[in-house]
Amino acid sequence: MTNTQLLEDRILKNLEIASVPIQENTEKSLKITMQSKYGYEPEEVKESLSRLETQGLVENDSGVWRVKDVR
Numbered sequence: 369m370t371n372t373q374l375l376e377d378r379i380l381k382n383l384e385i386a387s388v389p390i391q392e393n394t395e396k397s398l399k400i401t402m403q404s405k406y407g408y409e410p411e412e413v414k415e416s417l418s419r420l421e422t423q424g425l426v427e428n429d430s431g432v433w434r435v436k437d438v439r
Contacts, residue, residue: 375408376416383426383435393433 369377381394382401391397395417399410412427420426427436 372412372419373403375406376420378402378406379413379416379420379433380425380435383433391432394431394437395433397429398433427438 379398379402382398392401396412399413400416402408402413403410417428419425421428425436426433428434
């Protein structure tokens with residue numbers, strides 16, 4: 369697994385945690401979390417969110433990122 373894949377996996381896991389308050393899933397909060405916990409640069413997080421959105425795995429709803437419901 370590449371560093372980018374690992375980051376994207378961590379972002380998805382972070383978004384899937386139901387107990388996380390919704391404000392924790394803004395791009396700014398995700399950047400802070402991924403940087404403080406794992407040392408990723410904010411730009412890497414932004415690029416990964418864009419890739420995940422392009423793949424249809426996440427969506428941005430009024431500034432809050434969510435795992436896309438694909439049912």
